[in-house]
Amino acid sequence: MTREEKGTLIDNLAEKLRNTSYFYVADTGGLSVKEINDFRAMCFQRGIEYTIVKNTLIRKALEQLDTDYAPFDDALKGTSGIMFSAEVSNAPAKVIKEYRKKNSAAEKPVMKAASIDSDLFIGEEHLDMLSSLKSKDELIGDVITLLQSPAKTVVSALQSGQNKLAGLVKTLSEREES
Secondary structure (H helix, E strand, O other), X not given: OOHHHHHHHHHHHHHHHHHOOEEEEEEOOOXXXXXXXXXXXXXXXXXXXXXXXXXXXXXXXXXXXXXOOHHHHHOOOOOOEEEEEOOXXXXXXXXXXXXXXXXXXXXXXXXXXXXXXXXXXEOHHHHHHHHOOOOHHHHHHHHHHHHHHHHHHHHHHHHHOHHHHHHHHHHHHHHHHO
């Protein structure tokens, strides 16, 4: 690969990293070609792009970004692949966990690092927490449900007691006439 090709690759990778709010660095080293292809297929089905890139090229692309990605340096050793998720922050973590669950003998892929809205998570120990994060749409749905709950309770109470309420109003109106 020539210098120009590497420069173009680094620029393209930096642009992709800049335009993607959520990306993970994962290690798939030691997996067979079939296993990696199965992992890629699982990523593709969930709208995640998985690309294996040399660590030095990832490092140079990260240097072009505004955020300080120096903590990623320790994670960029061995085989590294980048998982890009355009809309859902926890999707790559869920895919890693699901792949391992399907292939119980597999200890890989391993999450090396993740960037979620420029927050950095380094190390495998964050995988469970990241996989349980709610997406933006899920959080909005929870807020809407919470806002609707009191109104539904009032409407439900009024509907369940409408006969009683009508009877009370009728009785009170008859009392006033007497």
